[in-house]
Amino acid sequence: MTTTMTMAKALNxxxxxxxxxxxxxxxxxxxxxxxxxxxxxxxxxxxxxxxxRVIDTPLAESAILGTAVGLAMRGxxxxxxxxxxxxxxxxYDQIVSQVAKIHFRSRGRMPMPIVIRIPFGGGIxxxxxxxxxxxxxxxxxxxLKVVACSHPTDAYWMIQQAIAADDPVVFLEPKRQYHGExxxxxxxxxxxxxxxxRTVREGSDLTLLAYGPTVxxxxxxxxxxxxxxxxxxxxxxxxxxxxDLEPVFASVRRTGHAVVVHEAARSLGMGSEIxxxxxxxxxxxxxxxxxxxxxxxxxxxxxxIEEEYLxxxxxxxxxxxxxxxx
Amino acid sequence: MSTLPNETxxxxxxxxxxxxxxxxxxxxxxKRGQIPGTVHTSIGQEAQVVGATMALGDDDxxxxxxxxxxxxxxxxxxxxxxxxxxxxxxxGVCGGKGGSLHLADFNVGSLGESxxxxxxxxxxxxAALSSKVLDNGRVALAFFGDGAANQGCLYxxxxxxxxxxxxxxxxxxxxxxxxxxxxxxxxxxxIAERAAGFGMPGVRVEDGQDVLKVYEAVSAAVENARSGGGxxxxxxxxxxxxxxxxxxxxxxxxxxxxERESWVGRDPIxxxxxxxxxxxxxxxxxxxxxxxxxxxxxxxxxEFSQESPFPEPEVAFLDLYTDNPIGAHA
Ligand SMILES: Cc1ncc(C[n+]2csc(CCOP(=O)(O)OP(=O)(O)O)c2C)c(N)n1
Ligand SMILES: [Mg+2]
Numbered sequence: 001m002t003t004t005m006t007m008a009k010a011l012n013x014x015x016x017x018x019x020x021x022x023x024x025x026x027x028x029x030x031x032x033x034x035x036x037x038x039x040x041x042x043x044x045x046x047x048x049x050x051x052x053r054v055i056d057t058p059l060a061e062s063a064i065l066g067t068a069v070g071l072a073m074r075g076x077x078x079x080x081x082x083x084x085x086x087x088x089x090x091x092y093d094q095i096v097s098q099v100a101k102i103h104f105r106s107r108g109r110m111p112m113p114i115v116i117r118i119p120f121g122g123g124i125x126x127x128x129x130x131x132x133x134x135x136x137x138x139x140x141x142x143x144l145k146v147v148a149c150s151h152p153t154d155a156y157w158m159i160q161q162a163i164a165a166d167d168p169v170v171f172l173e174p175k176r177q178y179h180g181e182x183x184x185x186x187x188x189x190x191x192x193x194x195x196x197x198r199t200v201r202e203g204s205d206l207t208l209l210a211y212g213p214t215v216x217x218x219x220x221x222x223x224x225x226x227x228x229x230x231x232x233x234x235x236x237x238x239x240x241x242x243x244d245l246e247p248v249f250a251s252v253r254r255t256g257h258a259v260v261v262h263e264a265a266r267s268l269g270m271g272s273e274i275x276x277x278x279x280x281x282x283x284x285x286x287x288x289x290x291x292x293x294x295x296x297x298x299x300x301x302x303x304x305i306e307e308e309y310l311x312x313x314x315x316x317x318x319x320x321x322x323x324x325x326x
Numbered sequence: 327m328s329t330l331p332n333e334t335x336x337x338x339x340x341x342x343x344x345x346x347x348x349x350x351x352x353x354x355x356x357k358r359g360q361i362p363g364t365v366h367t368s369i370g371q372e373a374q375v376v377g378a379t380m381a382l383g384d385d386d387x388x389x390x391x392x393x394x395x396x397x398x399x400x401x402x403x404x405x406x407x408x409x410x411x412x413x414x415x416x417x418g419v420c421g422g423k424g425g426s427l428h429l430a431d432f433n434v435g436s437l438g439e440s441x442x443x444x445x446x447x448x449x450x451x452x453a454a455l456s457s458k459v460l461d462n463g464r465v466a467l468a469f470f471g472d473g474a475a476n477q478g479c480l481y482x483x484x485x486x487x488x489x490x491x492x493x494x495x496x497x498x499x500x501x502x503x504x505x506x507x508x509x510x511x512x513x514x515x516x517i518a519e520r521a522a523g524f525g526m527p528g529v530r531v532e533d534g535q536d537v538l539k540v541y542e543a544v545s546a547a548v549e550n551a552r553s554g555g556g557x558x559x560x561x562x563x564x565x566x567x568x569x570x571x572x573x574x575x576x577x578x579x580x581x582x583x584x585e586r587e588s589w590v591g592r593d594p595i596x597x598x599x600x601x602x603x604x605x606x607x608x609x610x611x612x613x614x615x616x617x618x619x620x621x622x623x624x625x626x627x628x629e630f631s632q633e634s635p636f637p638e639p640e641v642a643f644l645d646l647y648t649d650n651p652i653g654a655h656a
Contacts, residue, residue: 030505030507031505034506034580035505035507035579035580038574038576056507056511056512057512058473058504058507058512058513059443059444059473059476059477060476060477060478062478086441086442087442087443090442090444090477090478090479124363125362125363126363127425127427127428128441129441129442130363130441296643298643302362302414302422302423302424302425302642303363304362304414304422305639305642308639308642309642
């Protein structure tokens with residue numbers, strides 16, 4: 001059955017399906033119950049599944065995550081909503097010191113099937129902590145898995161797969177796309193496995209790598225480049241930890257050029273790791289250094305100038321030109 | 327509080343009016359796209375804000391949160407640079423880099439505002455520690471909401487302040503909701519009573535719409551702190567009239583319209599005006615003139631915000647480090 005959905009609706013439907021499939025799935029967070037979340041991602045779930053399964057918590061991120069750890073130890077699958085990216089830091093201690101390490105530390109006796117949903121990225125005219133991209137901090141933490149959806153169909157399936165996964169998953173949702181582009185979501189299809197990247201456009205001249213909010217941008221860039229006779233391949237990384245780079249290496253061996261695009265600051269961002277691995281695996285195939293188009297190494301700027309901070313069509317196409325002219 | 331000079335009483339009304347009109351204007355500006363993003367107004371909470379800020383001296387410190395337009399206004403900041411900051415102009419109190427969520431006027435003792443709920447409470451505590459070490463008699467006051475009252479760092483801070491006898495006031499602006507969440511559904515016990523656990527006085531101002539009641543309670547806490555008596559937790563019961571933030575549409579399910587109406591019916595500004603007139607502090611004409619003056623001030627601040635230039639985009643790179651203004655990696 002196919003239904004037309006925004007990303008917000010797709011996530012909501014995915015969460016609903018996960019709650020129906022497994023009575024051990026719980027939602028918790030600030031304003032997630034009665035209100036259905038500030039972005040309405042958990043809309044209607046408390047009404048249908050009750051207050052014991054969709055829990056309005058106090059404003060206390062550290063305790064929200066810590067409580068989720070205790071629930072996970074007792075067999076539950078908590079899905080914690082962090083209201084905006086920058087509000088995850090009070091919970092950072094629990095995520096890094098407990099969530100990420102307990103399975104390892106307990107010699108596998110204590111799985112941590114927790115999903116931490118984080119609306120991330122900019123473009124909504126908000127400041128700092130409402131627009132950040134903290135993915136590298138979590139991908140850098142061994143013991144956490146990190147994924148980002150970029151499309152309603154992926155959002156629908158990936159959230160269910162993340163909840164079904166037995167490891168903790170930081171689930172990043174590009175908030176600016178919540179109520180944007182709609183898609184036909186086939187709720188009976190067989191989705192690709194969660195921890196895989198996916199080629200969203202084929203091409204032969206250069207490989208563009210993106211995730212979350214920049215996938216759309218790279219698709220647009222590939223379209224624009226095609227008008228200039230350039231054939232760009234676009235890969236949606238989808239999973240940031242573990243990385244699924246075999247398809248990336250195969251692509252770069254064909255194209256010889258790669259550009260990584262993300263909103264997070266450039267230095268020590270995901271692009272740094274990806275560039276390092278590409279040069280290690282595809283050294284002789286590369287015809288240019290791997291380039292990064294990213295946010296700048298500053299705090300997220302005032303919203304008046306966020307358009308200058310965020311990677312845009314111009315900066316992506318400029319990097320494409322530089323790579324191909326190398 | 328009959329001992330307060332008439333000018334002080336009128337000044338209280340002036341500052342409450344400034345907050346109301348400033349925030350009404352800001353709300354309009356958000357809706358017209360003149361302010362990027364959103365703002366959180368203090369409309370309805372003016373008595374609580376002014377009662378607290380006017381109990382502080384010019385040299386005292388304060389820290390705020392996301393709902394902090396009122397705090398600098400209450401402490402006497404001129405409106406122009408505040409309005410310009412909301413718009414993101416170079417003439418704003420933070421040069422356009424702070425915006426509504428970080429509307430910190432460092433000229434009036436602000437220690438900064440934080441959009442991270444709870445995050446600025448320990449900072450006020452640190453300023454109070456400096457006052458104690460320097461023995462300079464300067465008091466620090468941390469503003470935070472009923473929602474923030476459930477963040478752990480409040481209690482980490484209160485413990486330090488209690489054990490070190492710091493001159494700090496924890497001022498909980500209990501407007502009874504954290505976004506859509508009613509305080510009573512997520513708060514165990516009474517916030518003011520939590521003070522007892524740290525061996526400090528806890529005061530609850532039940533009528534936070536009465537500026538004099540708030541002023542009285544906070545003044546006592548300030549005097550106590552200044553004279554070496556240590557910290558106090560003051561909880562003020564109040565109400566925000568507007569939505570959690572401007573332009574946000576949460577629906578009406580979480581707060582019923584009658585509840586709001588009953589609070590609007592005991593408006594802090596209208597009732598204080600009546601009090602001033604009835605007690606002979608001011609005439610109706612003087613009060614009308616005050617309204618006109620404040621409207622003009624807000625209008626002037628608006629003009630200033632519109633005429634001022636935007637900062638150059640390069641400013642985004644400045645001030646990251648002391649020794650390398652452009653940053654380490656750029
Ligand atoms: C750490 C953190 N978590 C969540 C938020 C989102 N948020 C902003 S204001 C708010 C409610 C705050 O309530 P309260 O402290 O009572 O202040 P009020 O808005 O009522 O003045 C929430 C949940 C945030 N800014 N920071
Ligand atoms: Mg509140």
